[in-house]
Amino acid sequence: MNRKLELASGAVLASLMLGVGAASAEEIRLMCSSDGNECEAAMEIIQRFEADNPDVKVVMDKVPYKAILENLPVQLAAGTGPDIAKVTDLGGLNEYYLDLAPYVDRDYWETSFGDTLNWYRSGPDDDGIYGLHSQLTITGPYINKTLFEQAGVEIPAADADWDTWADAARQVAEATQTPFPMAMDRSGHRIAGPAISYGAKLFDENGDPILVDDAFTEYVNKFVGWHNDGTMARDVWGASGGTSYQDAAQEFINGELVYYFSGSWQVQRMDSSIGDAFDWEVVGSPCGAAGCSGMPGGAGFVGFKDTKHPETVAKLIDYLAQEDNYAELTAKSLNIPAHSGVAAKGVTYIDASQKANDALNAWGAQVAKILPVAFKYQGYKNNRAMFNITLARVSQAIVGELSVEDAMDRAKEDLATALAEAGK
Amino acid sequence: MIRIVSFFMDLIDIPMRHAQRYLRGHSIAWVFLFPNLVLFGLFAFLPILLNVAYAFTGTDNIMLWDRTYVAGENFAALTACSNYLDANSCELDLFWRSVHNTLLFIVLQVGIMVGVSLVTALILNRRIRARGFFRSVFFFPVLLSPVVVALIWKWILQRNGLMNAGLEQLGLERVVWMLDRNWAFAWSVFLSVWAHMGFYTLILLAGLQAIPRDVYDAATMDAAKPFRTFYRITLPLLMPTMLVVMVLALIKGVQTFDEVYAFTGGGPGSATTLIIQYIYETGFAGAPRLFGLASAASIILALVLAALTFLQLKFTRRNADG
Numbered sequence: 001m002n003r004k005l006e007l008a009s010g011a012v013l014a015s016l017m018l019g020v021g022a023a024s025a026e027e028i029r030l031m032c033s034s035d036g037n038e039c040e041a042a043m044e045i046i047q048r049f050e051a052d053n054p055d056v057k058v059v060m061d062k063v064p065y066k067a068i069l070e071n072l073p074v075q076l077a078a079g080t081g082p083d084i085a086k087v088t089d090l091g092g093l094n095e096y097y098l099d100l101a102p103y104v105d106r107d108y109w110e111t112s113f114g115d116t117l118n119w120y121r122s123g124p125d126d127d128g129i130y131g132l133h134s135q136l137t138i139t140g141p142y143i144n145k146t147l148f149e150q151a152g153v154e155i156p157a158a159d160a161d162w163d164t165w166a167d168a169a170r171q172v173a174e175a176t177q178t179p180f181p182m183a184m185d186r187s188g189h190r191i192a193g194p195a196i197s198y199g200a201k202l203f204d205e206n207g208d209p210i211l212v213d214d215a216f217t218e219y220v221n222k223f224v225g226w227h228n229d230g231t232m233a234r235d236v237w238g239a240s241g242g243t244s245y246q247d248a249a250q251e252f253i254n255g256e257l258v259y260y261f262s263g264s265w266q267v268q269r270m271d272s273s274i275g276d277a278f279d280w281e282v283v284g285s286p287c288g289a290a291g292c293s294g295m296p297g298g299a300g301f302v303g304f305k306d307t308k309h310p311e312t313v314a315k316l317i318d319y320l321a322q323e324d325n326y327a328e329l330t331a332k333s334l335n336i337p338a339h340s341g342v343a344a345k346g347v348t349y350i351d352a353s354q355k356a357n358d359a360l361n362a363w364g365a366q367v368a369k370i371l372p373v374a375f376k377y378q379g380y381k382n383n384r385a386m387f388n389i390t391l392a393r394v395s396q397a398i399v400g401e402l403s404v405e406d407a408m409d410r411a412k413e414d415l416a417t418a419l420a421e422a423g424k
Numbered sequence: 425m426i427r428i429v430s431f432f433m434d435l436i437d438i439p440m441r442h443a444q445r446y447l448r449g450h451s452i453a454w455v456f457l458f459p460n461l462v463l464f465g466l467f468a469f470l471p472i473l474l475n476v477a478y479a480f481t482g483t484d485n486i487m488l489w490d491r492t493y494v495a496g497e498n499f500a501a502l503t504a505c506s507n508y509l510d511a512n513s514c515e516l517d518l519f520w521r522s523v524h525n526t527l528l529f530i531v532l533q534v535g536i537m538v539g540v541s542l543v544t545a546l547i548l549n550r551r552i553r554a555r556g557f558f559r560s561v562f563f564f565p566v567l568l569s570p571v572v573v574a575l576i577w578k579w580i581l582q583r584n585g586l587m588n589a590g591l592e593q594l595g596l597e598r599v600v601w602m603l604d605r606n607w608a609f610a611w612s613v614f615l616s617v618w619a620h621m622g623f624y625t626l627i628l629l630a631g632l633q634a635i636p637r638d639v640y641d642a643a644t645m646d647a648a649k650p651f652r653t654f655y656r657i658t659l660p661l662l663m664p665t666m667l668v669v670m671v672l673a674l675i676k677g678v679q680t681f682d683e684v685y686a687f688t689g690g691g692p693g694s695a696t697t698l699i700i701q702y703i704y705e706t707g708f709a710g711a712p713r714l715f716g717l718a719s720a721a722s723i724i725l726a727l728v729l730a731a732l733t734f735l736q737l738k739f740t741r742r743n744a745d746g
Contacts, residue, residue, distance in 0.1 A: 070708055077486035092711060179583075235583060239602045241691025242701060243709050384711035392518070392694075399605060399693035401521075402512075410517065422484050422712040 026309045028058045028316060030301075031072060031085040033065045034333075036268040038135060039086070041332035042301075042320065049319045056312055065245075076304060083307040084317065088299045090119040090131060091381035097130040098303035103314030104129060109321065116338045119379040120302065131300040132321045134329060136338035138366050139193045139263040139294040140285045141165075142270065142359075144178075146278035147258050151175035155283070162194065162222065162286040166231050169259040176258075180233035182226065183248035184261040186240055188387025191394065193295040194261075195219040196374050197288035202386070203376065211386050211415050212408045219288070220394055220404055227398045233257065238398050243388045252280075263297070264363040268334045271356035280355070282362035284369065293371040296378050298338070336364050385418040478719035484712035491716070498720035519721060521694045522702035525609070529698060530677035532613045537673045538666065541621045545628035546658075559629075563622035573619045574686035578602075581611060602688060605695035612684045612696045619683060620676065624669045631665030632658070664739070671736035675729060699725055 030046075032039035039062055046058050061082065063071075068087060075081040076096040087093055097120065100109075109117065109129050120131035148155050151172040156164045169181035184190050196202070199215030226232040233248060240246045252260040253273045267282075274280060285294040301320060303313035319325060323341050330337045330347050334356060337343045343364070349357050377383055389411050397407040443455055474488070479498055481491035504515035511520035548559050565573065580586045581601045588598040601607045635658065643653045681700035684690075690697035690705075699721070707718030 073713070074486065074708070089711070234603050235600065238692050239600075239608075240689040241694055241697055242685075242689055242705050244689035244691075246689075382712070388711055395691065396693045399691070399695065401693040401695075406512070413515075418710075418712055418714075421482060421714055421716075 025055050025057045026312050028056060028084060028307075028309060028312060029082040030058055030060045031063055031068065031082040032060050033063050033068045033086060034299075035065075035265045036333055038299075038329070038333040038335070041329050042086075042134070044332070045320060045325050045329060046316065049316055053312075053315075056316070058316065076306070079306050081304050081306060083309065083313050084301055084303050086134065086299050086301050087131070088297070089384050090133075090300065091121065091379055092384050093302070094120060094122040094126075094130065094381055096304050096306070097128070098305040098307060098310055098313060099128040099130060100303060100314045100317060101127075101129045103311055104318045104321075112321070112323070112326075112339045112341055114340060115375060116300070120300065121379075122381060131302040132317050133298060133300040133338040134320070134326075134335070135265065135298040135300070135333070136296065136336045136367075137264045137298040138296055138336065138363055138370065139190050139261070140363070140366055141259055141261045141283055142252060142266070143259050143281055143283055144172075144252065144255060144257065144278055145281045147172050147176050147178055147255070149279075155281075158284050159287050159292065161288060162197075162219075165259060165286045166226060170231055172258045178256060178258055180235075180248070180251060180257045181231050182259040182261070183233040183236050183251060183257050184223075185248065185263075186237045186244070186246035186391065186395070188390035189295055189297060189383075190261060190263070191219075191223065191390060192377055192387070193285055193293050193374060194223075194288065196293045196295070196371050196377070197285060197291050199288060199290040200373075202373055203380075209380065209382065209386060209415065209419065210412075211389065212412050215289070217404065217408050220397065220408065223394065224397045224404055234398070237395055241392075241395065243391055263294070264336055264360070265298075267356050267359045267363070268352075270359070271334070271353055280359075282359045284362075284366055291371045292369050293374050294366055294369070295374050296367075296370050298335075334360060336360065336367070382419065382422055385422065386415065389414040389418065475719050475722060478715050479723050480716075482716050484714065486713075486715065494716065498716045499724075501717065502720055502724065516717075518694055518697070519699075519702055522697045522699045525695070525697055526678060526680075526699045528609075529613060529616075529680065530674055533616050533677045533680075534670060534673045536613065537617050537621055537624060537677075538670055540617060541624035541628055541669065542662075542666070544621065544625045545632055546654075548625065548629055549632045559626075562625055565619045566622040568619065570619065570683035571686045573615060574683045577611065577615045577618075578687055603692060605692055608688050608692055608696050612687060615687060616677075616680060616683060620673070624673060627669050627672075628662065628665060631662050634665075635661045664742070667739040668736065671732060671739060675732045675736065678725070678729060678732065 032042065034040075039060060043058075043060055046060070050056055050058060065088075068085065069089065072081060072085055072087070073089070073093060076093065081096065106129065113133060116133035116136065117129060117131070119133070121128060143155065145155070148168075151174075153168055153171045153175065156168050160168075166182060172178065173181035192200075192202075195216045198219040200219065201213055201215070202209060202211060204210050223232070227234050227238060233251065235251075236246050236248045247262060248257055248260055249262065249266055249269060251257040253270065255278055264282075270280060285292050301317050303310070303317055307313050320329065321339075323339065326337065326339045327342045327345070327347060329335075330339075330342060331349050332351065334349055334352055337347055347360075349360055352360070377386075380386075393402070393407040393411040393414070396402045396410075397404045402410065440455075444452055447455065477488055478491070480493060480495060481488070482494040482497065483491050485491050501515055502519055505520060506513040508514070508520070509524075511517045511524060514520040544562055548555060548562065552558070568576075578585075582588075583598070583600050587601070591598060599607070601611055639657055639661070640653065643657055648656070679700060680698055681704065684696055684698055685701050685704075688696040690701050703718045703721050703725070706714045706721065
């Protein structure tokens, strides 16, 4: 009996000690969502951080993208958010961000990440360091090169405009009996690049958002026209409603689409899903009167000020931001680097095929073509409101619920309401 | 084991005996109700009060103390229309489009649901072969998650789906169902009926089985024709059950969200956006999150649902009173 009692006491004591041990470790919760393998690639680096810091335990919660967009802001407002998250609403969540500046080498961050730091700030007066831009993306098109070759249609030049591309895509689709000449992801962010190329200013002289101007309306008119004449796949913008996101990647992968306007984050998916089925290529954004701009964007790791471990959170994000780690993360997740040092040295995408390497280099070359207004739009904290308004109203124009003019008038009213509410 | 249970019973017995001594008569009931009242208050009454508070405040802040009192601004914005039948004349056209869609949806869905459920119940009430199997088959969709229902039908109806494959086999043209406003709406009504009719069929079946057999025997002896029997006996005696089914289907119809949202996302355009989706997108999926407007819309919806529930209670009571 005494022996049993001793054993039981020993077990209780051991479990208590383990409990104390566990309680003394700092647990950092990281909410992550990714199109490809970025969360896994980050975790590999984080495991090294854990090895260097045995008292830190990082728990990664992999969630669907929708949870980052819809659940995270509510969690943060209620004070129940994670310590770190990978976010895409970069400036929109600024009020919850932990300023890393007191814990990191400001000069290193300013030199390495430059303009992308502004995307996480609340405005021009804010000089805080909030986010590590881990995934720099650019919107733009992919083409099915094999279909062009089969149709005997010449691929338009780098400075070709949207009309030229639309003509070429239509010819290819007709010649090869491909169901869809063109498609664009159903996203307010995606349509912004082409509108900017057409001269859309999006902001007035005072820097206040206006969204709709003549150039914006001109592009929307063309875009709606292409849906009506069958150039653009109606299944993407025309079949969904509300703010739901819809892409056409599967149609492109299936060889059912000639020209697909999406972005650099699709490279990994294209590479792994298409394989040798056909040749695909990244071509530059079509040109308009103002330029040939895509939209920059992407995602980044941010810490939240409600965390109980601000120093550890900053230390972990800073660890990921170090040049070697950042280069590894970029190479493994097939992303374009936002780190100037990594970009200058060039990234060797070890696990990627030649096709993916070419595509990533082609995307990298597009960065220089991005117009300043596109950077400004990406950094504007209420840009998601503008994206959603564009999405809802342009969709209504496409399905014929509203004329383009009425849709644009409604978009202006929606923006006024949204800004008034956000600014109250 | 019994000892442990009786120990805890004795433990409760001590304070309860004291409580009974001091709280005589009906007061002791409150002691038993207290735990439930706390939970109910916390998870039902408090959210209702918060919802009302949000409806009268503005800004995109979630914490009530950070929000600005705006009086009836949100209700005024929702009801600002020069012609309620024309959504384009309203300040918040998307709200009114969703109201119009919801009204049309419930008229069609409830009508078809009651009709189809009645026919199904009548068939399943007959002595047919494998009656138990068929009853299970019709009830099966009720057990499915609304999202599963939506995805099943989405796969069937998409461009390269089962339906179009079937049409092609028959030598017919493909139809891209989800691109057409009317087809998308019609299929939304269909899938909602498909998913829920089993439940209403079951209620009507119970109603049919409650009709005394001898009434039918008497009708047979009088050589009444089947249609006359149905029209003169079955329908009048089933009417109380049908009214309950109708009101239940109406309430459920107004609350429809998940299956249609997963099926069409509210599109094409706003063709299948129902009122709950409007509330959800305004309050949670949009940017900025307009909690005040969403709360005001949900209060309007709650008032409609309260009126429908009142109707249901009235019919149920009348039914119970004979």
